[in-house]
Amino acid sequence: xxxxxxxxxxxxxxxxxxxxxxxxxxxxxxxxxxxxxxxxxxxxxxxxxxxxxxxxxxxxxxxxxxxxxxxxxxxxxxxxxxxxxxxxxxxxxxxxxxxxxxxxxxxxxxxxxxxxxxxxxxxxxxxxxxxxxxxxxxxxxxxxxxxxxxxxxxxxxxxxxxxxxxxxxxxxxxxxxxxxxxxxxxxxxxxxxxxxxxxxxxxxxxxxxxxxxxxxxxxxxxxxxxxxxxxxxxxxxxxxxxxxxxxxxxxxxxxxxxxxxxxxxxxxxxxxxxxxxxxxxxxxxxxxxxxxxxxxxxxxxxxxxxxxxxxxxxxxxxxxxxxxxxxxxxxxxxxxxxxxxxxxxxxxxxxxxxxxxxxxxxxxxxxxxxxxxxxxxxxxxxxxxxxxxxxxxxxxxxxxxxxxxxxxxxxxxxxxxxxxxxxxxxxxxxxxxxxxxxxxxxxxxxxxxxxxxxxxxxxxxxxxxxxxxxxxxxxxxxxxxxxxxxxxxxxxxxxxxxxxxxxxxxxxxxxxxxxxxxxxxxxxxxxxxxx
Numbered sequence: 248x249x250x251x252x253x254x255x256x257x258x259x260x261x262x263x264x265x266x267x268x269x270x271x272x273x274x275x276x277x278x279x280x281x282x283x284x285x286x287x288x289x290x291x292x293x294x295x296x297x298x299x300x301x302x303x304x305x306x307x308x309x310x311x312x313x314x315x316x317x318x319x320x321x322x323x324x325x326x327x328x329x330x331x332x333x334x335x336x337x338x339x340x341x342x343x344x345x346x347x348x349x350x351x352x353x354x355x356x357x358x359x360x361x362x363x364x365x366x367x368x369x370x371x372x373x374x375x376x377x378x379x380x381x382x383x384x385x386x387x388x389x390x391x392x393x394x395x396x397x398x399x400x401x402x403x404x405x406x407x408x409x410x411x412x413x414x415x416x417x418x419x420x421x422x423x424x425x426x427x428x429x430x431x432x433x434x435x436x437x438x439x440x441x442x443x444x445x446x447x448x449x450x451x452x453x454x455x456x457x458x459x460x461x462x463x464x465x466x467x468x469x470x471x472x473x474x475x476x477x478x479x480x481x482x483x484x485x486x487x488x489x490x491x492x493x494x495x496x497x498x499x500x501x502x503x504x505x506x507x508x509x510x511x512x513x514x515x516x517x518x519x520x521x522x523x524x525x526x527x528x529x530x531x532x533x534x535x536x537x538x539x540x541x542x543x544x545x546x547x548x549x550x551x552x553x554x555x556x557x558x559x560x561x562x563x564x565x566x567x568x569x570x571x572x573x574x575x576x577x578x579x580x581x582x583x584x585x586x587x588x589x590x591x592x593x594x595x596x597x598x599x600x601x602x603x604x605x606x607x608x609x610x611x612x613x614x615x616x617x618x619x620x621x622x623x624x625x626x627x628x629x630x631x632x633x634x635x636x637x638x639x640x641x642x643x644x645x646x647x648x649x650x651x652x653x654x655x656x657x658x659x660x661x662x663x664x665x666x667x668x669x670x671x672x673x674x675x676x677x678x679x680x681x682x683x684x685x686x687x688x689x690x691x692x693x694x695x696x697x698x699x700x701x702x703x704x705x706x707x708x709x710x711x712x713x714x715x716x717x718x719x720x721x722x723x724x725x726x727x728x729x730x731x732x733x734x735x736x737x738x739x740x741x742x743x744x745x746x747x748x749x750x751x752x753x754x755x756x757x758x759x760x761x762x763x764x765x766x767x768x769x770x771x772x773x774x775x776x777x778x
Contacts, residue, residue: 268425268448268449268452269422269423269424269425269427269448269449269452270339270423270429270448270451270452270488270492271339271340271422271423271448272422273452273492274300274336274491274492275300277296277466277491277492277493277494278296278297278299278300280466280494281296281466281467281494282295282296282297282300283295283296283297284296284467284494284496285470285496286298286299286332286490286491286496286497287299287329287332287496287497287499288470288496288497288498288499288511288515289328289329289499291329294329294332294333296494299332299333299336301415302333302337302413303333303336303337303340303413304337304340304415304416304417304418304419305337305412305413305414305415305416306333306334306336306337306338306340306341306409306412306413307337307338307340307341307418307419308341308416308417308418308419309407309411309412309413309414309416310337310338310341310343310368310412311341311419313368313392313406313407314367314392315341315343315367315368315392316342316367317341317342317343317421317423317427318342318343318344318427318428319343319344319367319368320343320344320345320346320364320365320366320367320431321338321341321343321344321345321346321366321367321368321369321370322345322346322347322348322360322361322364322366322368322369322370322391323335323338323345323346323347323348323369323370323478324348324350324357324369324370324371324372324375324379325370325371325372325375325396325477326350326372326374326375326476326501326502327473327474327476327477327482327499327500327501327502328499328501329499330372330396330397330409331477331487331499332477332487332491332497332499333409333413334370334394334396334409335347335477335483335487336491337412337413339423339429339448340418340419341419342419342421342422342423342427343367343368344364344428344429344430344431344445345429345430345431346360346361346364346366346430346431346433346443347430347432347477347478347479347483348360348478349433349476349478349479349757349758350375350476350478350758351757351758352378353378354378354379354381354382354384354385355382355385356441357378357379357382357386358382358383358385358386359440359441360433360441360443361382361386361389361391362386362388362389363440363441363443363636363637364431364443364636365389366386366389366391367389367391367392368391368392368393368394369383369391369392369393369394370394370395370396370409371393371394371395371396372395372396372397373395373396373397373398373402374397376398376402376404379404380404383404392406392407393405393406393407394406394407394408394409394412395407395408395409396408396409423448424448425447425448425449425452426447426448426449426633427447427448428445428446428447428633429446429447429448429450429451430445430446430451430483431443431444431445431446431636432444432446432480432483432577434577442635442636442638442641443635443636443637443638444480444577444578444632444635444636445632445633445634445635445636446580446630446632446633447633449629450580450629450630450631450632450633451484451488451580451630452488452492453580453603453628453629453630454484454488454489454579454580454581454582454630455484455485455488455489455492455493456492456493457582457601457602457603457604457630458484458485458489458582458585458601459489459492459493459495460601460602461585461587461588461601461602462519462546462548462571462585462588463588463589464489464490464493464494464495464519465495465518466493466494466495467494467495468495468518469490469493469495469496469518469519470495470496470497470498470515470516470517470518470519471485471486471489471490471495471496471497471498471517471518471519471521472498472500472508472511472512472515472517472519472520472521472544473486473487473497473498473499473500473521474499474500474501474502474503474508474521474522474526475521475522475523475526475551475759475760476758476759477499478758479758479759480576480577480580480581481521481550481551481581481582481759482521482759484580484581484582485521485548485582486521495519496515498511498512498515498517503526503529503760505529505530505532505533505537506537508530509533509537509540509541510540512540512541512543512544513540513543516543517543517544518543518544518545518546519544519545519546519547519548520541520544520546520547520548520568521548521550522547522548522549522760523549523550523551523552523759523760523761524549524551524552524553524554524555524558524760525552525699525754525756525760525761525762526760527547527549527554527558527559527562527570528558528698528699530562530566531558531561531562531565532722538565538566541566541568544566544568545568546568546569546571546588547562547566547568547569547570547571548570548571548573548585549570549571549572549573550572550573550574550575550581550582550585551574551759551760551761552761552762553667553685553688554570554572555688555689555692555693555700556594556595556689556692556693557689557692557693558692559572559594560594569588569592571585571586571587571588571592571598572585572586572592572594572596572597572598573585573586573597573598573601574597574655574667575626576651576653576654576655577632578631578632578645578651578653579604579626579628579630579631579632579651579653580628580630580631580632582601582630583597583600583601583604583606583626583628583653584597584598584599584600584601584604584606584665585597585598585601586598586664587599591662593660593662593664595666595689596660596664596665596666597664597665597666597667598664598665599662599663599664599665600628600663600665603628603629603630604626604627604628604630605626605627605628606624606625606626606627606659606665607624607625607650607659608620608621608622608623608624608625608657608658608659609622609623609625609647609650609652610622610623611623613625613647613648613650618658618659618660618661619658619659619660619661620658621656621657621658621668622656622657622658623652623653623654623655623656623657623671624653624655624656624657624665624667625647625650625651625652625653626650626651626653627649627650627651631651632651654670654671654672655667655668655669655670655671656668656669656670656671656674656683667685668683668685668686669683669684669685673703673704673764674704675702675703675704675712675713675714676704676711676712677704677707677710677711677712677713677714677742678710678711678742679711680742682704682712682714682742682743684701684702684703684704684714685702686739686743687702687714687716687735687739687743687745688700688701688702688716690734690735690738690739691716691718691731691734691735693738694726694731694734695721695724696720696721696724696725696726696727696730696731697718697719697720697721697724697726697731698718698719698720698721698722698724699718699719699754699762700716700717700718700719701716701717701754701762701764701767702714702715702716702717702745703715703717703764703767703768705746705747705768707746713745713746713747714743714744714745714746715745715746715747715748715749716731716745716747716748716749717748717749717751717754717767718731718748718749718750718751719750719751719752719753719754720750726750728747728748728749728750731748732744732745732748754767755767
């Protein structure tokens, strides 16, 4: 294994936890135990564990034949589907480090990722040929191996095609170690350049096994519907790695389409659904006959952003499916906590830590705060990243010793359940008082005319900052800013009432459906003439 795969440029390393192993061995255990059980459902014939194992052995051997060495970085630019899973697992079997590419990035941003990671190869889908070509032109000095997915065989942009790599071949004899890098997941880069969080095989195994244990995954029975983008940490671990290691199946859906999601659930009898709050809000628009198609789903998981309690209650009442709210940053594998299926569930809480994860609330110096006090959520576990790719100083700043600083402001109750108030950077300080956007968002989300809401701080000469709310309309409703302000006066303190309420057709979101508050801040700056 190359030095790039074994370390993060001499950055931090950590323990793997008892029994943690590499992803390749764990997947092969699943394939050996259930060779003919479904692993991935697709429009084409179902991929059984045996077929997936053989195909990905071929991908791994073919990559090595084409000069990809263990520890080399390989980028994957592809929508959700069986092809994504085949490329993902084949790269890991080759000992390569996978770099999933966000589908919403522009070519220059993609080129930055390829160059920063020092990628040696790029898998990319035919539907993304144009931005891929532009990115490759910017990153031409890298001389990447270009592997197509879904192209005609004679496409001039390609060196080879995925289906040419899946031919049965002997599996590579070398196995990655638990501490070897498995993926580099680039953060959104809201402040400065994006950072690549390096997660090892042991990190992902620890997180996937703990999540499967918490959710009570039933091997050979459970089927996880994955519409959240597979390049995202949540879908990558909980939607790909967790099912494959637990002997469950993956039902990929390539886009946020309530009709397509419902059809996939009905066709493949999905039992677990992964979503973000904005997706649950859209699903509430389904007709009653479509809601009945969800009867096979036993659990819905929500992460990525705070779930409005009013939305959770409405969804559960209508679909008769419990929502388990959880959370965790990319750097933590990503799952740190989730409300347990057997209860108790606490609305507004992300639940207690999952097995193997320690969490605490810290002050600015890293000291533990008592239950009930607000501070930064810090995490210690075998799933916490090894560090940021080639950024040792950023890595050091992200930790209090062994504890990763999530940047989330929260508190813990006496039962050990954690509550997230806001991102620390989203805290609004108005006239010297702390204003927490989530509290305002919860109040506005309860108003019948509101579908979605986001609150941000806006600079003000006299008050320091003022809260500004952006809302979208619920179905067949027309929100009125004056009425919404009156509603806030009934339920909030005077310092929390939004000074301005903007009604938009839609809120800006990333590929995972998370509301982008930074875009709302930028739109507010443009309105105020800030360049």
